[in-house]
Amino acid sequence: MPLEIQGLSKTLGDFHLNDVNLIIEDSEYFIILGPSGAGKSILLETIAGIHSPDSGRIILDGVDITDLPARLRHIGMVYQDYMLFPHLDVEQNIGFGLKQLGKPSPDIRTATEDIASLLGISHLLPRRPDTLSGGEQQRVAIARALVIKPRILLLDEPLSALDAITRRKMRNELAGIPSLTGVSVIHITHHAEDLISLGHRSAVMDNGAIVQVGDPDEIFQNPRTPFVAAFTGMENLFSGIARESHEGKVITVGQVKIHAVTPYTGPVHCGIRSEDLIFSREPLKSSARNVLKATVTKIRLVGSLAWVVVDCGISLTGVLTIQSLYDLRIDEGNTVFIAFKASAVMVFPEGNEQNYGSYCYSI
Template identity: 80%
Template sequence: MPLEIRSLSKTLGDFQLRNVSLTIKDSEYFIILGQSGAGKTILLETIAGIHRPDTGRIFLDGTDITDTPARHRHIGMVYQDYMLFPHLNVEKNIGFGLKQLGEPGEIIRNAVEEISALLGIKHLLERNPETLSGGEQQRVAIARALIIRPRVLLLDEPLSALDAITRRKMRTELSRLPSLTGVSVIHITHHAEDLISLGHRSAVMDEGSVIQVGNPDEIFQNPQTPFVAAFTGMENLFSGIARESHEGKIIRVGTVRIHAITPLTGPVFFGIRSEDLIFSREILKSSARNVLKATVTKIRIMGSLAWVMVDCGICLTGVLTVQSLFELEIDDGDVVYITFKASAVTVFPDENGTGKKGIIS
């Protein structure tokens, strides 16, 4: 493993990074996902050597670098705002790190030519940073970090300042970095789409702790906590009481009964992804065990998809193609049937045992 983080903790003011352990593989694109204030940037800065951990160790290729100065760690970092030097042109910005290391001018020029060609920015070398687009500035910042040939590249919210079209294009370009350069990438973000498009594996962080690690499918299909489920787009999250019955496991939320597959009983949280809800105007003949009569309360159309909100004793949101919406002739106030499998219900323990009924906010 090129990078191993063992039981890392750090207190900065009122914030605490708590006992973080991670391993990053060779040429891996690793996403750290979490909301603002989760501790993602502090973790990256501690890995980079900007902060010294209070406890825990950091290893690079088996060598303990916890006390190694940042400039000697063979770790590159690109901040959210790119931090290009406005008084230097693109060529000098990219070559800055090698110049600081005392490399001869010819070696710097050759290295700048090589990395700028690799990232498709060779034509920008004479330009000044303020004349570049957001995507071009990002490529320059990445080139400046890669030119020192780091073992690990740290990216702090690299796509957040870009428009949607540029963001999609840059995801494609970023995904190629490990295969093109051999570098391992750690990319922090609060966008779950980055995990889908980029990540080989991911860690989800909340309040300074890593709460789940896995590949994108594991994170999305098998979230370990309601927080992970909500953060990865599970819109229908509730709390209720799970009980055994002659029909199998039933979760009650008020008067609503939900069939689920779970070993848990008592107070639980549970969630259903919008795409797992099937809409119909009549009761379907299906093996799915959950069939709920509902009233449409709101329809929100975005592009080719429609989000349909219904009230069936609990408020659910499902997603349909616009074509399906029109074919079913669903409109506000209509009565519909919602069908979903027991296996589509993800159940989490309610560790506080509150048993509070209703939606999780």
């Protein structure tokens, strides 16, 4: 393992880390996902050596680097605003770190040309940063970080300043860095889609702490807390009381009874992903344990998808293709029937409450 973070804690003004433990494997693309203020940037800067931790250790390739100065850590970092030097051309920007390390000019030129070729930006070498697009500036910043041959590359919200088309293209390019270079990447973001597109493994962070670690599918399909569920896009989250019944476990939410598969009883939080709701205009004959009559209260069309909000005693949001919406002839004010499996209901025990509602995607 190239990087091990052991019990890392740090307080810096209103921001803090709280006993962070992580292991980053060789040539791994590791995503750290969390809202603004979660402590993601402090974690990256502490790994890089910009801040000294209040407690904990940072181990790189079996060597304790906790107290090493940043320049000796073999760690590269790229900030979201790129921080290119406006008075230097691209070639000089890329070679800047090697120049600071005292490398001979011929070696700097060769290394700069090699990394520019690898990233497909050789044609940009004579240009100035202010003539580059956002995506081009990002590539130059990454080349500058990689040219020093770091063991770890830290990316601080690298896609946040890019338009949607460039962001999609850059995701593909970033995903190839570990295989192209052998460098492990730690990428922090507040966009859940980055987790899906890029991460080999991921950690979700909130309030200075790691709340879940796993591969993207695990985090999306089996969130451990309502916060993780909400932050990864679960629109339907509510509280209820879980009880045993002759039909199995039933969760009562107001006047609505929902069948679920769960070991928990008593006060719980539960959630249902929008894609797990099945819509019909007629009463459904389905193996799904939950079938609820509802009224459509809101429809929003986004690209090829329709987000449909219904009232069935609780508010639920489902998603359909626009073609399915038209085929079912669903419009606001219509009566519909909603079905979902008991196994599609995720149940979390009450406790460790967080204000997860503000992280739900809204339509």
